[in-house]
Amino acid sequence: MEVTNIVIFGTLGMLILAISIVAFVFIYQKKIIKRDLELQKIQAAYQKELLKATIEGQEKERKRIAQDLHDDIGAMLSTIKLSLVKILRGKSMDNGETEKLLNTKDLIDETVNSVRRLSRDLLPATLDEFGLVHALQQLLEKIESNSHLDIEFHHSVQAPRLDPTTELSLYRVVQELCNNIIKHSNATKIDISLKHEPQHLEIVVQDNGDGFVPSESSKSGASLGLKNIESRLSMINATINYDLVHSRGTKVLISMGYFYQSDN
Amino acid sequence: MSISPNVGSLSSKPKNLDISSAYWVNVTTKMAMWSITLPLLVGLFRYKRFTAVPKVVWYFVLVSTVFELVSGRIADLGDQNTDFIPYFVAIETLFLSWVYRKTLDGVWKKIIVAALILILITSLISILSASDSDTFSSNLRLVQTGVFIVLSLVYFYQLFDHVEIKALGKEPMFWFNTGFFIYFCGALFFFVASITPNGEEFIQEEIEFFHQLFIIHSLVMVIRNILLTIGFWRIPK
Numbered sequence: 001m002e003v004t005n006i007v008i009f010g011t012l013g014m015l016i017l018a019i020s021i022v023a024f025v026f027i028y029q030k031k032i033i034k035r036d037l038e039l040q041k042i043q044a045a046y047q048k049e050l051l052k053a054t055i056e057g058q059e060k061e062r063k064r065i066a067q068d069l070h071d072d073i074g075a076m077l078s079t080i081k082l083s084l085v086k087i088l089r090g091k092s093m094d095n096g097e098t099e100k101l102l103n104t105k106d107l108i109d110e111t112v113n114s115v116r117r118l119s120r121d122l123l124p125a126t127l128d129e130f131g132l133v134h135a136l137q138q139l140l141e142k143i144e145s146n147s148h149l150d151i152e153f154h155h156s157v158q159a160p161r162l163d164p165t166t167e168l169s170l171y172r173v174v175q176e177l178c179n180n181i182i183k184h185s186n187a188t189k190i191d192i193s194l195k196h197e198p199q200h201l202e203i204v205v206q207d208n209g210d211g212f213v214p215s216e217s218s219k220s221g222a223s224l225g226l227k228n229i230e231s232r233l234s235m236i237n238a239t240i241n242y243d244l245v246h247s248r249g250t251k252v253l254i255s256m257g258y259f260y261q262s263d264n
Numbered sequence: 265m266s267i268s269p270n271v272g273s274l275s276s277k278p279k280n281l282d283i284s285s286a287y288w289v290n291v292t293t294k295m296a297m298w299s300i301t302l303p304l305l306v307g308l309f310r311y312k313r314f315t316a317v318p319k320v321v322w323y324f325v326l327v328s329t330v331f332e333l334v335s336g337r338i339a340d341l342g343d344q345n346t347d348f349i350p351y352f353v354a355i356e357t358l359f360l361s362w363v364y365r366k367t368l369d370g371v372w373k374k375i376i377v378a379a380l381i382l383i384l385i386t387s388l389i390s391i392l393s394a395s396d397s398d399t400f401s402s403n404l405r406l407v408q409t410g411v412f413i414v415l416s417l418v419y420f421y422q423l424f425d426h427v428e429i430k431a432l433g434k435e436p437m438f439w440f441n442t443g444f445f446i447y448f449c450g451a452l453f454f455f456v457a458s459i460t461p462n463g464e465e466f467i468q469e470e471i472e473f474f475h476q477l478f479i480i481h482s483l484v485m486v487i488r489n490i491l492l493t494i495g496f497w498r499i500p501k
Contacts, residue, residue, distance in 0.1 A: 003457075004473040011453040011480050018449035022442050025420040029432050036427045 066122035081108045132167045155194040169232040185209025203254040285475040292482035303492035313499045324359035354387035364415045405455040416445035436495040443491030450484030
């Protein structure tokens, strides 16, 4: 009888053990998944912070270079130009020398303009002073004047100011999208609209070019610009959606809830 | 496979046959026999969604059903059906080894092949051996049970590394493995009890004990079949 009891209780014991193991696996796996998700969240938050710090660092560096270009190199070039003008006025030179000096002066003028343009591109001063709408208007006017594109910009009349990081990120994103359109789309027209709703902001960039698929662009390795766009938007908790219509262009929708607006 | 007991045909017939326990043995054995149709039908309903692993598990269920029906019929006719065990063990081992080989990672794939060869050779010897085939079948069953308990545990352990599985309840292989694990754990002592040091069929001498074991074994089979049914039901689109 002892052996029979051992077998019966052994079987029941094995069953209880088996059920306990299954229950343990079920609960412990859930815990692992939960811990893993938390870890992923922490890593994502850390990466976001890192990204933010990198982009902010880049912008600071751009600002410093823009200021150096404008204040130092620009000023020095202006001084050189003034000296040259003085030389031209003060001395009597033969025609050959005068022509050479005048050419040099023209070259300095062109360099001063290039430095100013570079400085403005690196740091759009209008953005700080007048906000996103004016900065975008200025940017689009400049693109239109330098290309064959017909650009239309629609925006809310009274657009509120956003925090500087958000404004700069949105400005850079629109700038990058326009660059992509110029480089890759063969478009002749761009429509940009900026809508400020009570709860969220929406930017739509639409062109009439060839249209592109973001996933194909990433395969071809031409996705650095797109990655930059996504990084900048992720930093300010904004989203981007591509609505592709082949042969009729691309529509890009950027939206951002004010609720999630960055603190900086 | 449930070994359908034919109480009247046992070699050492007990003098005081407990009719009520024999009745429950018959009821639970029939339950175990017919419960195999549950995963079979649900699997058939989900057949279009099958990937490789559920497909093999379903074919295993199909073969088990055939064995159940044949062994049940033999028991009804009053004959012993234990001669089928080595054949069934060999086929069951082939199917389950394939399932675990497909599911487990790393060195376990090689270990499974080694275990498969071991069990198949033992099965072959068991089939060819004319004398004392019942004891040999029990030994064979015990080896097979031990191997699959270990493989089930390894599957559970490896689950902790597969963080891509977000919800275990929705993972068919989790249910299949749980079914096999509970079945083999529940049946382990049943097979241990079939072996005595002197080679006698110990369980046949104690009819009450024999009945209790059969009832437990049949219930464990029913649980396994329910878990296999859940596994088939949870196969995603």
